[in-house]
Amino acid sequence: MSSFEGQMAEYPTISIDRFDRENLRARAYFLSHCHKDHMKGLRAPTLKRRLECSLKVYLYCSPVTKELLLTNPKYRFWEKRIISIEVETPTQISLIDEASGEKEEIVVTLLPAGHCPGSVMFLFQGDNGTVLYTGDFRLAKGEAARMELLHSGDRVKDIQSVYLDTTFCDPRFYEIPSRGECLNGILELVRSWITRSPYHVVWLNCKAAYGYEYLFTNLSEELGVQVHVDKLDMFRNMPDILHHLTTDRSTPIHACRHPKAEEYFQWNKLPCGITSKNRIPLQTISIKPSTMWFGERTRKTNVIVRTGECSYRACFSFHSSFSEIKDFLSYICPVNAYPNVIPVGTTMDKVIEILKPLCRSSQSTEPKYKPLGKLKRARRVHLDSEEEDDDLFDDPLPVPLRHKVPYQETLHSEVFSMTTVSQNQPEELRQSQGFCKAESMQSSLLTNFVDCEESNSESEEELEVSASLQGDLGPITLHQQKADTDVPQWEVFFKRNDEITDEGLENFPSSTEAGVSQSPKLFSDSDGDSTHISSQNSSQSTHITEQGSQGCDSQPDTVLLSSQERNSRDISSLNKDEYRPKIKENIPASQMEQNVLCPKDTYSDSKNRDQDVTIVPSVGEPTIISGGKHVLEEKRLLNFSTNADSQSSSDFEIPSTPEAELPKREHLQYLYEKLAAGESIVVEKRKCSSLDI
DNA sequence: GCGATCAGGT
């Protein structure tokens, strides 16, 4: 739960995700996503009264968040006072003190947070430096590196402070299976059950909160049936979600809720009240999404655990794991990092001890002359962080390129867009889209380096490149380049990108491996013999990180599901297309290869389409072919390398483990059916390698 | 009657 008080040291006149107490005096409000614990005071009479008196005060959020918020009648009084800002569109906001008339300009950029539909992180740039408020987030390793707007040229921006989602910032939560792995595990379990007969139905025991939509949309897409929910009017303007939901109870997949749902379930009754179809009783299983995590040295086992005759728990997380948090923060490398959440069982001090080494200050204490390979980030004298562009000139030292993104840097001038919102204009987009051309950095070195370091923070090796020269951008500081990046946009939800799913999927790299397995016991860990069906992709990635040391065992998880299989249906066929299929053109060779490995996943990226507009061939990189739907691939490709697990890109390319075989769909089906039926599975123990125990 | 808080449950 967020314990962020609402204000950031650098910009105390704005309030984020808290609307009570001191925050009642804010000049502007920001809401990162629509979860109640981030909306404290948002509908309190005191704030309502203040709005009536302070006509220049607005609430800024993403378009999806605005839609979700206003669907709730209790928040409808905000209607005229909410300004939605498109994701990845730097927007200038004037912060006016109505009493004194004092004014301060700030530029805010919303970055996708991957937590729930409409969730974003806020990047603020102004006279007091650049700061990032993450809200709640779930981003795979390497995702920060793929966000263009966190960079200036090739380097990550000079960020003064990060206000971070530290929900799982404890080594205990070292790793959480990726979204794709979890999704696949659930998908196969659901598939194996509902295909048995028209009377076999599944109840997804989800909590009352946004964030499960990508699960619903992907299951729907893959299985061809809509998911039953209690309400869907909040998605009325989000066709990509809406199309996969229904209020018709006759579907085999339910995510409806009822206070006595658990009790109903005992009696084979769904929350929506039905117990039979055509007078034939339904055969129901429940799947409860819940967070599962694995310590650094524990081996990941299942993403699905059987908890009873007809019930299962499935791994699902809205928040980044410890290693994902470390990857994110170490990449950003701010001067300061403040936790927004203190996980229970730990203390603020402990969390800070963990964050500190990932910040610049600690690094600055290091010897001045570091081997180039170790220099993570040039330390800069900062004064105002704002213009990072300018700083580039100041950097005397070679700066490691922290740009994992393979995307191409634009060689020519890029288009920067800057939107301005004035407080006087209430409407949403009054964005005057000012497009300013700026010269992009000459991409001198920028070329695309694919940094192979692992995303783990620990990565030590980085490529160094000399600093690039950038042109001065001129007066407007904030422009960010809009390159075509494809960041995993998670707005996905809304934009149907749930494809994200793919994320996981594709990421094989990331792979981790989780398997759905059932160990003989419900619980997993057993390592021994369980048959692991992993959702993940085939790639078994070798995890260098953790497992590396341990040897193979680590990979116990054999992945049975090949990504291809899953994708075969392509999931996304629908999805993708609708979304902006953007294609990314330049993909580094290395990635190409990967592509080859996982050919089918598709995926779409929301952003891509739009941005592609400016595609510039990157240096030397082969262009990918994007054939029809495979467009998506690109994205995933991208993810690949950058992805988390990807720690080392090389991993990906590692073909399957010698003894590993690609699971056949039929085999999987067989295993899942047994699993669904509660039968025990014969374990075939497969050795991962000689090391396997 | 409403809101805030706390306990308890899923």
Place this chain on the structure above:
DNA sequence: CACACCTGATCGC
């Protein structure tokens, strides 16, 4: 484990 709620009881306005 913990998340993001929901319900119910109590207290104050």
